[in-house]
Amino acid sequence: MITTVLDPAGARPMYLQLYRFIRSEIESGRLPSHEKLPSRRKLAAHLKVSLATVGTAYAQLAAEGYVRAEPKRGYYVQPFAAHAFAGGRPAPPAASRKRRDPSKRPEFDFQTNVVDTNLFPYAIWARLARKTLSEGGEELLNAADPQGDPALRGEIARYLHDFRGINAHPEQVVVGAGSEYLLGLLIQILGRRKIYAMEDPGYPKNRRIYMGNDAEIIPVPLDGQGLSDSELRKTEAEIVHITPSHQFPLGMVMPVSRRISLLQWAREREGRYVLEDDYDSEFRFVGRPIPALQGLDPEKVIYTNSFTRSLAPSLRISYLVLPASLLEIYREKYLFYSCPVPNFEQNTLFRFMSQGYFESHLNRMRNAYKERRDQLVAAVMNSRLGGSVDVIGSDAGLHLLFRVNNGMNEKQLVSSAGAAGVRVYGAGEFSAGRAVNCPESTVVIGYSGFPAQNIAPAVERLERAWTG
Template sequence: MLTYDFSNITGPIYRELYQKIRQDILNGTIKTGEKLPSKRTLAQNLGVSTITVENAYDQLISEGYLYSEVKRGYFVSDIKKIAVPHTILKPELNIKTNEKKSWYFDFSSNTVEAKNFPFSVWAKLSREVLSDLQSEVLQISPSNGTEALRKAIANHLLSFRGMSVDPNQIIIGAGTENLYEILIKLLGDKKTYCIENPGYIKIRRVYEINRVNYVSANLDENGISIEELKKSKADIAHISPNHHFPTGITMPVSRRYEILGWANEKKGRYIIEDDYDSEFRQNGNPIPTLQSIDAFGKVIYMNTFSKSIASTIRISYMVLPEQLANLYYETLNFYSCPVPTFEQYTLSKFIDEGYFEKHINRMRLYYRRKRITVLNILKKNLTDEECSILESDSGLHLILKLNCSIPDAELKDALVEKNININMLSEYYICPKENLRHMYLLNYSNINVEKFEQTMKVLKGIIAKKHKN
């Protein structure tokens, strides 16, 4: 007769009984073909309910350890004997998750300060969505996103960027990386993509992980080189003409028409226009997009709310030319939209009711003031002989060029020892050039001013110490 002790268990008794019988079957204590006691008999012997034994037997039957025969009882199935210890131990796993380090100061962080997120407005709109749009929220979103959000974005693009687009041209995605992968499926992985050098590292990684053939073209003072683009034999040009990252270059109108001309030279060529950071142009009006001057349906426009509202919102969108929009609905319309419907309706109200425009205007002023503060701290701690600052009219980062002889890697290691993280401009190049030495990126969107001043003193101290040595 099977006898088990249940005096020190913490979970359901049936689960413990199931595990003990299973273990006895695995280690051969209960043999293949052996008949087990009836439910009533085993229950009486163990001092438990018949239901407890029945649940344990049912679980063993469902997993194939037992089988039952009408009017005969329960028998052990013919399974391979597995050598396992009497006590099953959890193996120690060695999983490296590459968790982000918590820095004292991180020049590479481009997140938004919590104090600048419109929490009260967002909470108000969220409550309204839950109250007024209950049935809509529980409906499955179309693959391209809810009509409400697409209409709101279309209206915003018309008023802010001068772009006249049909809401059905807009595809909503969970971040730009998600949209890049959709585009690879839409345009085909047999195409050759040309990316900017230097450029946003994630673009390169997305193409690599999807085994897409990509090449690069260097930049001149006006943006991507047309000569190099032509030499690349690419079908798709992936560029950021309005504010290039990391150089900050804004492509002039003459170069924009040149690249549109390149796209029109051959059937199947397209331009992916990533409108990165364009909302925060510091001087003058926003530069017209390539999409707004494209007369032949060659431009795929992309933008995100991650920078303008918060990096964790994870809502991006792209505007497809008519031909590609039709192809999307023919071939990829079965995909589910990865953005929760509730968040789409909340964002659509945020745009429609004017809160987004107010937020952008407020943040533009805030970042303009912060930029001045950052520049003043830089000039206070580093002289013109020690550094120069390369800045553009748009974006939320600066390029700091240090006039010192310390090798870049050595300086970066010295900062890491002080728990300070900084990215070198050369890290964004596929093949770094010698003249990029001592050039560093300073993102200031999330800079703590007090910590920044202390960090600059640390940097100055490192430079002085290295010079002495």
């Protein structure tokens, strides 16, 4: 519907005001070619003007060739009009123009933040969603519990106990729309004046979230076991943010001895906490699953995870498990925050988990990703790259690293691969600039969203780029 404000007391007649407005919409492209204009009666009722006003404006537009009148059908924008004017459609904002041109995207991209959506259980999810709609009633339309649906929180607590060794009451679980939202909330609970230690190299988005909340962050280098506890002790940090199940991006699994050392650090001073980011923990391919750090000390560990990797990125459901002391602060000061996840999605996920589909889905994904990982590693090892590439971090998670011993540095590896149409990511790209122990000549390879049929041709491109 065309909407504008017409001034009855204006210097120009209202039909002329309307004519000029519609002409401007056509010239700018906001009314595209072949768009049907509202009927005279509907537009007159919408704008609260007479039929004569609309009819006269339409007649003038038709006379000048901006629209055409079709008997018994109405008025339509002429096909040439939307692009035939010097002004044309307004240029997009500068921020939009900075987005990557789709035509310049590499043919093969080993990005780390995607999953294989073909593995999503569409049929099961659709059936449960329909059941949620048919049985949910008006509860689905009401505001969600600020902390998240109690039934879903209970199911998350059960899953964490059974599969991650976490002892948490459903009341300790806070559901939110994505890890970004929950990390921002957690910074408010803990306090922006706290000093936060982060793995370096580490996940860049988390670093940006801390900075966006004006929190002070200290990058702490890694050693062979993960974040260095000796380097941490040299800082004034009060919170340490780690990915112990599969460090991002270097891929190591933190051993129990280092976990205990970090817990000891947290216990030495009141107000210290370990933030355990358990992303990718569902995907361990070698050996038995390692229980979460939270199970060793529920009062000193804040646990967070998401369904982004295990289900789909668009399912923006993540969760925190808060220690009792922080839960009290949250409920006292921040319970007024509405839960940003709709009841419909929460209830559907609850059904998916409580009926056993989630565990079955994880098993299917683990098998599929393990097969894809094996296919990728075999393709590299059986190529001319096999003698010069060390594969690191393949025991768990959905990415691995290639350390390439061909005389090229990281920048050269990334650049030459890009020239061959393959996007890989240098390990140093994930550093805050102080990663003294970041491996040299090493690239990060995400494979979870990489089509299996593209592995062989992509490796052939890398072979040519890195061996000549």
